[in-house]
Amino acid sequence: MVLDIIKSRRSIRRFLDTPIPPEILQELLEAAQWAPSGSNNQPWAFVVVQEPASVRKVKMFSPGLGGVPAALLIVCSDHSREDTTAIMDVSMAAQNVMLVATDKGLGSCVVRSHNPKALQTLLELPADVVPELIVALGYAVKPARNPGRRPIEELVHWEQYGGQPGEQ
Amino acid sequence: MSNEQKVSGLIDLLCFLVVGARELVNEPKIYGPMRLMEASQRLTGLAEDCDIRHELLAEVSRRIGAFPLDALPEGEEEFIHFMDDLIVLLASWVRDH
Numbered sequence: 001m002v003l004d005i006i007k008s009r010r011s012i013r014r015f016l017d018t019p020i021p022p023e024i025l026q027e028l029l030e031a032a033q034w035a036p037s038g039s040n041n042q043p044w045a046f047v048v049v050q051e052p053a054s055v056r057k058v059k060m061f062s063p064g065l066g067g068v069p070a071a072l073l074i075v076c077s078d079h080s081r082e083d084t085t086a087i088m089d090v091s092m093a094a095q096n097v098m099l100v101a102t103d104k105g106l107g108s109c110v111v112r113s114h115n116p117k118a119l120q121t122l123l124e125l126p127a128d129v130v131p132e133l134i135v136a137l138g139y140a141v142k143p144a145r146n147p148g149r150r151p152i153e154e155l156v157h158w159e160q161y162g163g164q165p166g167e168q
Numbered sequence: 169m170s171n172e173q174k175v176s177g178l179i180d181l182l183c184f185l186v187v188g189a190r191e192l193v194n195e196p197k198i199y200g201p202m203r204l205m206e207a208s209q210r211l212t213g214l215a216e217d218c219d220i221r222h223e224l225l226a227e228v229s230r231r232i233g234a235f236p237l238d239a240l241p242e243g244e245e246e247f248i249h250f251m252d253d254l255i256v257l258l259a260s261w262v263r264d265h
Contacts, residue, residue, distance in 0.1 A: 011238075014238070060184065060187075061183055062187070063184055063191060064195075064199070066237075113191050114187075115191060118187065
């Protein structure tokens, strides 16, 4: 079930030195491709970084990136396209990727702690293409603990803020 | 370790510190101590790579390596105690030398 995959996804920061099979990587990219976007503008670009030397260089400018992932997916907004909803759109694409990764037994972690200008320089991105998120991918060294979630009753309001289910 | 490797290690740490400083402007407060602890461990690792070996450096490296930084920020209280203990370790060494 999709909900089981959603609930079992964890942020993984320690990865095995095992490459990701190309066919799985292809599925992850298709998951990104098929994310929703405002007016179907698809204001994104995705850069796959797998070469260990290149992963290391990206990591040097991404203090929040833990471990040594087998691959990085640099999720960029593309401002040469209509970009009103670009930040939300690329976020949904990243989530798609992480859910398929979980389904395929891969660990992932979405990272925002990177320097966009440094990554634009390293990856030779055009000025309009801005790295918004990094999705670190690889096989987890060990399963991550369940960090839990706030109770659903605390998050959800029925009909109006503070409303309980079944109330008129 | 060659001089080139030492320089590479230093530049790696330098990038981490400079980018960390810049990005922390917009990041949650707890990320600051996390980054500094990681930098501390990288520093001890770099010292070891450069054949600077010392029991205090090794102990600091061991302690930081054993702490589950991955569990943050949920385990913030535990993290604060961990840093306090590390400071006591360092201060005790400074006092005695």
